[in-house]
Amino acid sequence: MMITSDSYVFVAAILFIIGGIGFLARRNVLVQLMSIEIMLNAVNLTLVAFNRSRPENHSGQIFAFFLIAAEAAEVAVGLAIVLSLFRLRRSVRSDEADSLRN
């Protein structure tokens, strides 16, 4: 059986939706961060998959590498924020972190 890019896009879409729901539904900031990672990885997957249909260059794959680097940076910053949030509130629940309200 030939695996077409449609299948990859399908898997990526499912991953993206899982990530999105996870981000919207969960209140634990760490879990939300992980959800974001899932969504980003879904995007990475589509980039790599579409790159297969374009053998003349590797923009998609290179883009994926850049995204991985950006993710790493994002996680570093995100975890630092979570850490300081925990120090401040003794909790990592995102609905309790509403100091920026109004």
Next chain:
Amino acid sequence: MIETLLRIFPQGDFSLIAVILGMPLLGAIVNGVFGARIGKPGVRFMALAAIGISFFACVLSFLALDKVVGAGGGEHAELVHGKLAWTAWEWMSATTFGGASIPIQFRFSIDALSGIMMLVVTGVGFLIHLYATSYMEKDPGFARFFAYLNLFVFSMLVLILGDNLPVLFVGWEGVGLCSYLLIGFWFEAEKNAAAGKKAFIANRIGDFGLILAMALLVYYTGSLDWDGIQQHAGELITKTNAQGKLDTVSIWPVGGGSYGLVFGWINLSFLNKTLAITGATAVGLCLLLGCTGKSAQLPLYVWLPDAMAGPTPVSALIHAATMVTAGVYLVCRLSFVFAMSPFVMACVGGIGALTALLAATIALVQNDIKKVLAYSTVSQLGFMFIGVGAGAFTAGFFHVLTHAFFKACLFLGAGSVIHAMHARIHDDDASQDMRNMGGLKKYLPYTYWTFFVSTLAIAGMPLLSGFFSKDEILYRAYINKTVSPQMDRALKSFGVWEQPDWFGPVLYTVGVIAATMTAFYMFRCFLLTFHGDFRGWTIGRPSQISNPHHDDGGHGHHHEDLTTPGRAPHESPWQMTVPLLVLATFAALVGYLNPGLLGHKIHFLGNALDHWLHPVFRDTIEGAGRMVALRAEHLVHGAKVPAEISHEALEHVEHMEPILMLGGISAFAIGVGIAYWMYVKEKGAPAKALAAKFPGVHRFLLNKWYVDELYDEVVLSSVDALADTAAAADRTIVDGILARLTALIASFTGTIFRAFQTGVVHTYSAIMVVGLAALGVFFFRPHAEATVRKLGADYQLTAAPGMGYKYRWDLDGKGFDEKQLLSSTDIQHKVTLEEGKTKTVRLEVENAFGRRGIREFVLTRAESTKTIEVGKNAQ
């Protein structure tokens, strides 16, 4: 040796000027920035070295200039108008109305006129600096004072040596700034700070005139440097506009409008008379405004008497010897512009005469020694203006020179007196009041003698400097008459103002009256200060004067017995007396540079200054079409406009000189005689009696003709009213409506948006998801849009772009050609329409998702009006 100097510094690139200018600037920077660190001896050394080296460089330059103008060729050799010039850098370039570009360079030059002026500024400046090192010794602002004073000398040198008007203007503003800073040097006292502001504002009004003059000169002559202006000065009168008419400055009607209205029997048609002046008159009047500001003439003289709030060396240097003569210097510098217009010359002379008279009357009754000298300065400046206004530029400048010495000496003498008085009294006002002085001859011998010599000089004692310069001015004022070059050219199309024949004699008479008053008030000042008995034994300390009820007891200071004699006043240290001696020597002798009649009679004296400055003013006085003709020509021949001055007329004029000289001599004799009688013979009784007899007049003069009050009422109150109106408008319109309305909108919007600002991440992400979904829907739907542009008879339709869009057009309204495939490049089409016709055009769009949309455009071309209607979407 001078040849070597000229080899090192060639005439066209005389960079020694950089030393002349640079040393005072260096002094200002070092004293201003490091003053506290280098201490008082350091500041003193820096200030004196800066001006001293500058003076030395000036002397060298002057010797080189002497070589350049060829003065070595004997007494009667004709001098050339040479200059030593140095271009520092290209500053900027101005563009004329014609589009030509005028380079404005930071260029300095020394010629016969500026050479003398720079020697005076650095020479007198050095003496006053030396004096000030002692006078200001106890002042906490010692370094600041010398920083300002050095900066002043630098600015003054820029003013003098600048080779064009913009550079002169830089110096002009620089001296104004230094004047402001030094008048308000003791700014803790409100009145000193106010005096500084007054000087600054009065000068600002004058500067406005100077800037206007620059613009007009660019327009008329197309240049701003001295040589260029002189070369094209004729254009000020003869410039024609595009219609071939004379290019004059229209004064009335304002804005070229028509004001001649007739309301029934009120006929205002005389308002339609036009009044236009030549460019020369306009430029001259603007320059004159600038000069009245800087040189304290009517109507802007009011700042100078108040400027005495500054330390006395400042009064001597800035407000007597150098800065205030800048206006006279400018008139001399641009003599060829002024002489083009008889009206302006008459204004210069007239303003000078009125100022000389007004200031002299005020000086008659003042009690503050510095105020007397201040009004005397205003009055003497008036004399200089009479001189230059009569076309006797050398005489006017000669008075600048002599005045610099005797007035600097007088001010420094007054400073010495105040220094001595202040040691006893410790009150600024009381220590300057002549009523507290008297008999100081005994205690201050050097000051006494130098003050005496200078008083004689300013009063016009024959054979002293003031006599020669003042007489030269009065004599020239009587005989000279400026004749418009327009008359020669018979430009009948333009009404020419002619100086009336009585004008010269009136200037002379006013001058003699003012000179009589000068002799009187100067001797009054001198006698009150130095003769009689010392009246200052029993004057109160400041605690008694300013705060009589504040004596809370317990302090020895307050309980001093002020009725017993205190310490006697003492002579000043050598740093103060040496400058006095030098200046007094010059005040006595500098007149022999140009002893006028005496120089003609006694050959070895000669008239060196006249000879020296002759090349500078030659073109102005003798040049074709811009002469200052001798009135005698009219007296002898009855000719209205003398074509040239005959030998006969010259002889006649020379015979008049001794007769006219009697006026000056009698002015001195009468003035001094009255003063002696009043204050020595009768011990001041007649003065008191006179004041008691005419209390109104006395009060009127004591209050300076109420000019300050008049300005308060007229100018200040109208400015205040304007400010109040503006403030009211600001409060109601800007603050009340604009600001509050804006704030209201902002806060209302904020209230709405605040509701969305929950601070909860989930809300934000949910909104984001909704937004993304909406964006997805937008992209999913096809959007058949096109812009329609009318190009003449054609309508150009351009389809809006979109991701992966393909287009198909139905241009004739008959439906789409179903066989035609949609194309991504088929974006633009032209449709031609005849007038009054209507056409329907359809656009079909397919997006990346394969969805299609159609839109219909109804194009209508109207008969005459060009409107198009864009139809409804027919998707």
